[in-house]
Amino acid sequence: MTGAPRVYRARTVVEVDAGGLLHVLGRPPLGEYLRRLWQRRHFIVADSRARVQTDSRANLLGSLWLVLNPLLSGAVYFVIFGLVMSGSRGIENFLGYLVVGVFLFQYTIQCLNQGSRSISGGRQLIRAFSFPRAALPVAVVMRETLRFLPALATMLVLVLAIPFVVPLMDPGGETIALRIGWPWLLLPAVLLLQLVLNTGLALIAARVTARIPDLTQIISILARFWLYGSAVFFSVDRFAEYPALSAIMQVNPMFLVIDIARDLLLYGVLPSWGAWALLAAWSTGLLVLGTLVFWQAEETYAAP
Template identity: 40%
Template sequence: MSSATAGSIVEINGHAVDISGLRPVGTRPPLGDYIRGIWGRRHFIRADARARALSSNRDMLLGNGWLIGRPLLDGFAFFLVFGVMLGTSKGVDNYIAWLLIGVYLFSFTSRSLTEGATAMSAGKNIIRAFAFPRATVPIAIVLRQVISTLPVIMMMLVMIAVIPPRATITWLWALYPLVFVLQSMFNAGLVFYAARITSAIPDARLLFGFITRFWMYGSGVMFALDRFINHPRLLTVLELNPLYCVLELSRDLLVYGKVPDPKLWITLTLWAVLTPLIGFLYFWQGEEEYGRE
């Protein structure tokens, strides 16, 4: 005999059915069950991310070549405007490599934020049709961006090593993958935040584009911040920017062959741990909101 109470037994087509283990679709499960549900779908997340990463630009003539080509064109434009016309390259050793790192690595985060902002609207049909942890959608986006960016990073390393004045390959290059991992973790947090915010306020997608442009100028992508900012407190605040830390660490390791300031490591690590942790909890809190009309 079932231990279910009488209130959990319903009659369907003449048969008594125990519904005590059922719950409404779309409700927020306990955090532990939620995480186990995500883990149970890890193979699907990986397969979906890989398939979408390799087909994202299939409608274009150059295909995935635009993953490399677009940042390269942006870098060329920034070089002409900022490096040549405005003279921001003065005082920066190996400005071409310095600029390439800034453009390519900032694009990695900006693309993740843009994709995160459309995550829930793009997947609304499947969200409404099936019961699954909604966090699998932004997680798949993060993994897709990582897969798409890996060949871009490889091309960036080749370019800074062969374009004069060539960057010298040292043992410090072996530390760069750690920077990439920390940046990917930080990006994951951004995607969680963007996915929930734009799910509730679709117009926020436009705001994110506006914020991204300001963020680029405040991260030292095209020019060294300390050359144009003399206010020490403002400079200190800008140096806490996680993207500034990513770029400075990468440039020190890959271009200048020197051990970066430990403060950069500590700051980026804190951002990389706290942003996805809090972002995931924030996204989970809104589990019941996704897919509603």
């Protein structure tokens, strides 16, 4: 029995250049890693803007909450520490002092808390695509920075309005001087150092919580201690009787950020070069440390 004749076709072998293919779980050298991260900067910014707009639409008041949250927190701290506990004693322009502290501290804490959840929240994306995982915590910092901009504008408006509003509320009270001058021009430098600081903190938080997500709760608890240690609603002078504690508080990076901003905005004083140098050392050091620590664990982030 004979069947149909078999037809044999010649096979063509096509060579494909795999030079551009990347292993999803691979870790490139640090220089290459940073280069790839920089190449994705436009995507990070666009994605951050889209997420901010989406989150705002989910709330009834929308973007207004970006301003209301720090305002309500400041009001609570004012009632508790300014009125009930008389924490305003010895502090000139306590309302302005409180506003600057609360707004700037909440910006950093949001970057820290959201950065600690960036890897667990992006696990499916990590397993599906090859990209520098540091893009996730960096995108979180970018997102929180965009959310902070309306709050920053509100903070500056309040700082300008408080000297006029307080005398109307309490005609017999002490008049608050308004000091607007060239030191205000240095505020962007403080905010830039704070942005660098926040990025380093987000990278470190993302790394330590990648394998143990429960550490996000520990970070939230430690953030409360950090709040009290940053002189947000009281003066560090209250701890003059405890030199060691006072010294620790004054080298705290968030205390430096807030204290320098208060000197510039409220009191028209140029902070010492030592304060600037110490803050710059903290910001740069944490960014370098966070980058190295995060990069070293690059291959582990896709693990279940």
